[in-house]
């Protein structure tokens with residue numbers, strides 16, 4: 082066996098990681114790209130075998146290996162089935178990084194992605210400016226014009242909602258006091274996409290946490306969590322961004338917090354893995370990271386007395402159910418809302434195809450992955466579809482609209498917020 | 510008698526072009542790295558690169574692909590999910606892999622007649638899920654059921670924990686449609702379960718893909734029992750657990766399942782996503798499942814409790830609800846994979862011994878493992894006497910690999926010596942082909958060969974599997990074929 086293959090030289094740890102897989106295949110049918118293609122090479126086991134083969138120098142690193150790591154959604158459904166404890170998500174990030182380092186991540190779409198992630202998303206002010214520009218273009222109808230000229234822009238346009246007006250995109254207050262009996266203090270990660278496109282969700286999150294007796298601090302200096310960069314194989318930018326967040330969330334406002342809360346599953350998963358990105362420095366942040374639903378469930382939700390008569394389907398974001406193993410907490414919270422009927426739908430735990438920037442880079446597969454979910458949702462016919470990740474909210478909303486379904490997509494905390502709003506002030 | 514075909518030596522370009530015309534470019538794989546991933550099934554030791562992989566969508570496409578292979582003289586091998594553990598789907602001789610994973614449709618569910626008609630690529634667990642609302646299930650439940658296909662199950666005559674009460678796949682397949690190696694399509698058996706003449710469905714089930722490619726299967730569905738109780742009997746050691754198995758069977762009860770899990774396995778599973786709260790300090794756990802009429806449960810439980818106490822059981826835990834029962838079974842079924850935590854490779858053995866000899870055979874098997882200094886664990890269908898000694902190892906260590914193979918052979922010899930057989934459910938494939946002479950006389954094997962040749966006269970369909978290739982080879986008391994002699998790809 083060669084220990085000087087290009088992949089081995091780029092990242093020797095990948096060979097070790099790949100040895101955790103015993104080739105049992107139990108992960109196969111959990112994998113959306115395998116379910117659709119039926120191809121071993123588009124399955125988790127196949128991808129791990131490709132990585133091992135490339136690391137052992139038996140096959141080339143470019144070509145199929147690079148393609149398959151590109152076609153993988155990074156949804157980590159395979160990890161939820163793997164008895165052998167293969168850390169596939171980490172392997173995927175390292176594999177993509179090695180392929181990028183080897184100059185094999187080719188094509189204009191990847192270059193554009195790299196540019197956008199490194200030069201825009203990584204800087205909150207630039208991202209804000211970019212969304213302002215997009216909002217302006219939308220209001221002037223320029224995006225439609227560009228869409229007529231460029232099919233890609235037309236497709237992307239369908240995925241993006243209208244950028245909200247500036248008021249909804251302003252920063253959250255640095256401090257919001259607890260309501261009722263004070264139970265503690267938490268810090269909130271604003272997120273980049275959440276802050277720009279779902280300011281209302283952020284505000285609802287603050288209100289719900291406050292209603293539950295927590296002071297909410299939103300530390301200065303925080304930024305993008307770096308998850309999108311890691312998924313795109315740019316681990317060095319991720320580490321840089323994670324370092325900033327470690328600093329921002331260590332004693333925010335000079336006082337300790339009980340948890341660092343995020344309302345975006347992708348960001349929460351990244352925060353929870355800060356220890357892996359920054360060994361020795363990231364442990365504290367990783368220990369404190371909580372998804373907002375996980376936290377409310379853990380400390381005990383103050384049951385809302387206001388009711389909300391609606392049928393709701395809860396759809397699991399991959400980075401909540403598969404990356405963090407959280408699936409019952411959000412369902413318990415929603416069930417606590419008087420009047421709300423939680424309706425089960427098939428396929429709740431499989432990926433919607435958004436997968437970070439995947440729906441822009443792998444359009445066809447992204448749509449094929451979404452279809453069965455839309456079928457299941459259409460069959461369940463809810464009033465609301467609740468899911469806790471901005472990418473999933475955009476993707477499912479776009480799909481639901483395209484099919485002309487009546488259901489609307491919300492974050493679970495928005496439903497809690499509505500229910501609290503219906504409660505008499507002071508009681509919860 | 511057919512000789513094994515030579516490695517395909519025709520023009521790959523023509524083969525590929527013709528196959529693309531059948532299945533379309535997207536479903537015909539021919540780049541070296543793609544082919545690399547089809548080199549083996551769950552038995553990774555013996556990998557060979559296929560010439561091409563095709564993923565047909567219908568019986569017609571399968572028949573067309575077979576016709577092309579036949580015309581060009583290229584061997585071909587059916588494949589499902591590739592979870593087989595005996596190399597059944599491994600493409601020898603540069604075979605074309607005809608993979609049924611895209612043929613995943615449930616074609617018909619007939620609740621009244623309690624049958625379902627499925628394509629071969631339907632995942633085993635998906636069928637039970639699809640009929641659950643009708644109060645029905647598909648009984649054969651291999652531990653790989655969340656991934657393996659019904660086509661693969663038919664070919665391997667797969668069993669599972671519930672085989673004890675419900676039987677193996679062969680008891681649940683009523684009829685099949687298959688493409689024979691001459692590219693004709695035939696229907697065998699009848700959905701009624703009664704079919705005059707030779708029981709050809711019986712011959713096809715367990716034929717390991719050597720008689721043709723099954724393209725449609727009519728299976729029997731069963732009614733979900735009214736009541737189910739799942740009990741963990743916790744013991745200090747494996748032989749005591751095995752003695753309870755004997756006691757239960759002697760008592761005349763027919764539990765749905767009797768599965769033993771040893772300590773090493775429990776610990777690996779409890780460290781995995783399949784953790785179910787099994788006691789990691791126990792020497793062994795016997796999982797007992799009872800099912801049937803609700804009124805029978807209490808009496809049976811009391812009898813089991815008494816028998817277990819006789820065998821010195823440390824504790825009995827009863828699953829409190831359906832969720833806990835599911836957790837126990839997920840843990841049991843995740844057991845093989847969980848052994849991956851101990852070493853990069855796992856050799857899953859499979860043999861059957863008369864139930865009464867279980868305690869002694871297990872002690873002897875553990876002694877063999879110790880003698881060869883191997884990491885051995887045992888998790889098995891105790892009620893059927895179907896053993897699965899698992900050896901965790903690293904194939905990159907040639908010395909360890911040699912010990913694994915030698916120990917495996919000794920274990921098989923032991924099982925045959927006490928009146929057992931070479932495999933209970935994982936099949937012969939390439940893995941045990943050369944051991945068939947341990948169990949069968951040359952004439953026995955000839956009879957099998959003649960049956961195969963009647964279906965597969967030029968030997969192009971899954972060559973090199975199941976039956977030793979020549980009389981000479983099998984008469985010469987086959988030695989364990991060292992895997993190092995076999996090219997890795």
Ligand SMILES: Cc1cc2nc3c(=O)[nH]c(=O)nc-3n(C[C@H](O)[C@H](O)[C@H](O)COP(=O)(O)OP(=O)(O)OC[C@H]3O[C@@H](n4cnc5c(N)ncnc54)[C@H](O)[C@@H]3O)c2cc1C
Pocket residue numbers: 104105106107550551586587588589590591592593594596597598609629650651652653656657658659660661662663664665666667668669670717718719721722723724845846934935971
């Ligand atoms: C973790 C794990 C647990 C397992 N547990 C069990 C268990 O409890 N019980 C058990 O019996 N087995 C078990 N197995 C073995 C394996 O899952 C079964 O043999 C299964 O039936 C194989 O199905 P497959 O779809 O993966 O077939 P493959 O591995 O792809 O193929 C198996 C054989 O079937 C042939 N074949 C596939 N499709 C067709 C077709 N359409 N027509 C004709 N021939 C075909 C192939 O040529 C090959 O010979 C286990 C395996 C693993 C990895």
Ligand code: SF4
Pocket residue numbers: 111112113114115124125128152153154155156157158159160169
């Ligand atoms: S991360 Fe998702 S798409 Fe990628 S291999 Fe795993 S299950 Fe498949």
Ligand code: SF4
Pocket residue numbers: 101102103104105106107108109125126129159162163164165166167846849
């Ligand atoms: S479940 Fe885990 S060990 Fe099994 S094939 Fe998939 S990744 Fe490998």
